[in-house]
Amino acid sequence: AQSVTQPDIHITVSEGASLELRCNYSYGATPYLFWYVQSPGQGLQLLLKYFSGDTLVQGIKGFEAEFKRSQSSFNLRKPSVHWSDAAEYFCAVDDYKLSFGAGTTVTVRA
Amino acid sequence: EPEVTQTPSHQVTQMGQEVILRCVPISNHLYFYWYRQILGQKVEFLVSFYNNEISEKSEIFDDQFSVERPDGSNFTLKIRSTKLEDSAMYFCASKLSDAGGSPLHFGNGTRLTVT
Numbered sequence: 001a002q003s004v005t006q007p008d009i010h011i012t013v014s015e016g017a018s019l020e021l022r023c024n025y026s027y028g029a030t031p032y033l034f035w036y037v038q039s040p041g042q043g044l045q046l047l048l049k050y051f052s053g054d055t056l057v058q059g060i061k062g063f064e065a066e067f068k069r070s071q072s073s074f075n076l077r078k079p080s081v082h083w084s085d086a087a088e089y090f091c092a093v094d095d096y097k098l099s100f101g102a103g104t105t106v107t108v109r110a
Numbered sequence: 111e112p113e114v115t116q117t118p119s120h121q122v123t124q125m126g127q128e129v130i131l132r133c134v135p136i137s138n139h140l141y142f143y144w145y146r147q148i149l150g151q152k153v154e155f156l157v158s159f160y161n162n163e164i165s166e167k168s169e170i171f172d173d174q175f176s177v178e179r180p181d182g183s184n185f186t187l188k189i190r191s192t193k194l195e196d197s198a199m200y201f202c203a204s205k206l207s208d209a210g211g212s213p214l215h216f217g218n219g220t221r222l223t224v225t
Contacts, residue, residue, distance in 0.1 A: 043216040043219050046214075049213055096166070099155065102152045
């Protein structure tokens with residue numbers, strides 16, 4: 001079965017610092033990959049997706065992700081974090097249904 | 111931008127009671143889903159629904175669960191006899207197409223508490 005792994009359960013970052021969240025996938029073919037964000041008390045909002053073409057994809061809120069087939073990774077990055085980026089972030093792979101990773105909680109300190 | 115809406119936002123029920131969680135997917139979407147997230151755990155797939163029938167269901171989705179699209183707009187999840195372990199956040203989602211990479215749009219969820 002297709003799956004994604006998010007190795008980091010919790011990351012703390014200072015406001016203005018860069019952020020990178022790791023995601024590794026297990027999939028036989030070219031995967032359809034997504035990053036979602038869940039702010040406290042909110043639903044899941046799509047940040048960005050990858051399914052072909054340019055391996056660096058841009059998303060909303062200043063996020064980007066890079067697909068690396070050789071490393072089976074789809075890491076999410078943001079150059080400068082804002083306090084409002086504190087949330088839980090989920091990587092997901094689409095196999096006719098989304099399968100989510102366990103999530104990474106991001107805390108932003110002032 | 112159109113949204114998936116879920117009601118209620120929070121439901122408290124007693125063990126053994128039936129509960130119905132309601133969702134209004136985005137109006138032109140054709141594929142509908144329920145996911146759940148037990149506190150502190152990952153988001154888990156429950157069921158997908160298309161053309162008025164279940165497309166796929168997980169092992170979580172046992173005989174206590176059912177889904178229905180009673181009219182052209184609502185999509186409901188029923189739990190017949192709730193258990194303590196059903197306490198979770200339940201997310202409804204929809205998408206326009208079954209094409210690979212077509213993104214799922216999620217509602218804000220219903221937090222179900224079974225006491």
